[in-house]
Amino acid sequence: TFEALKSQVASGEVDTVLVCLVDMQGRLMGKRFHAGHFVAGAYEETHCCNYLLATDLEMATPDGYASTSWERGYGDYVMKPDLATLRPVPWLDGTVMVLCDVLDHHTHEEVPHSPRAILKKQVNRLEAMGYTPMTATELEFFLFEKSFDEIRKEGFRDLAPISGYNEDYHILQTTKEEHVMRPIRNHLWNAGLPIENSKGEAETGQEELNIKYAPAMDTAEYHTIAKHAVKEIAWQQGHAATFLPKWHHDKVGSSSHVHQSLWQDGQNVFFDPSDDLGMSGLMKHYMAGLLKYAPDYTYFMAPYINSYKRFMKGTFAPTRIIWSVDNRTAGYRLCGDGTKAVRVECRIPGSDMNPYLAMAGMLAAGIAGIEEGLELQPPTKGDVYQGETGMIPGNLRAARDALHGSAMLRAAMGDETVDHYVRAAEVEIEDFDRVVTDYEIARGFERA
DSSP: OHHHHHHHHHHTSOOEEEEEEEOTTSOEEEEEEEHHHIIIIITSOEEEEGGGGSOOTTOOOOSOOSSOOTTTTOOEEEEEEOGGGOEEOTTSTTEEEEEEEEEETTTOOBOTTSHHHHHHHHHHHHHHTTOEEEEEEEEEEEEESSOHHHHHHTTTOSOOBSSSSBOTTOHHHHHTTHHHHHHHHHHHHHTTOOEEEEEEOSSBTEEEEEEOOEEHHHHHHHHHHHHHHHHHHHHHTTOEEEOOSOSSTTSOOOBOOEEEEEEETTEETTBOTTSTTOBOHHHHHHHHHHHHTHHHHHHHHSOSTGGGGGOOTTTTSOOBOOEEESOTTSSEEEESTTSTTOEEEEOOOBTTOOHHHHHHHHHHHHHHHHHHTOOOOOOOOSOTTSOOSSBOOOSHHHHHHHHHTOHHHHHHHOHHHHHHHHHHHHHHHHHHHTOOOHHHHHHHTTTO
């Protein structure tokens, strides 16, 4: 709490406050405040340049955004600390963190295309209907032998994962990685995140971190902080961690599955004991919305060129917009069927997703399914890879087009927000299109 922070500052226990916003890419951006200055008044607000919600991964400031530009002078946003998000950062000495809402400098209204505002809007819509969205995300990532700096200086070539073989559920191999994973689990737990476990995933050097389900806004916060912590703690231990969905074409990709259910009065209203699978009518409408509008919000689940390299048959990454019962080959998996824990797992998002945006897209689609009374088709059985219908958009261009044309998301999020992220997709496409890749040179240098 803020009162506890003031006591810790007075005693010298805390001297630094990370004041952060969540950018379009899902990263923490902000300032390091002297804790004394923060508690004396800076907890009210601080400022940042408005390009922080209109940059690419390189922090370039591409044109084409309506919200900010060279012509408009790149003014300020207000960063308004949400003191309910105060938490210690145990892996950094004497440090706490607070997340901020991003406000317009003149109106002091939330900036509509800020990720926290986008998710908050969909959560508020559901709460007005009497429901609380409960979600959980799984974080998958790769650890490498060398550090970020070593890998960068070597041109990101000859990358060596921290292990030499598939470590899926493998206790011996993951013991060798405990100098990284143990502090990740423990530090995040001590930061107030309900960490459940970590495990080896289905590839060399691949890890998975699981966090207990929570209200959607909390889940997005947990995910964002955990992803940041994984990188910092790996760096502290002399290793690199990547959330790139597909770092090598011969390796399995990294996902970030999202589990979701709606609750009312402390009960999961997706559960109906009279149904064969335990699915309420509300759940069926919600899932039908997820499926119908999946192309519309695919960009929010897969925001980069590389994101689409993951969608390959036989890799446990989905290729089709289909649901099935406890089937890991489907884009949507029914989990906990017949129990009070019944929920839907969306397996489409990659490890590079921004959780605020991905969950906002899913909630908007689920709301549309409820409002439209959509009928859920029977589940698909067997190997869902066998089939060519209902395909996930195959590349970023297709996802950009679906987002641009989505009447549902424009109604749910507003034209300004949709157009802002359409432009973000275009920036990624334009930047990739101008680059000559190693693949092209090796393939065509002599033979073309």
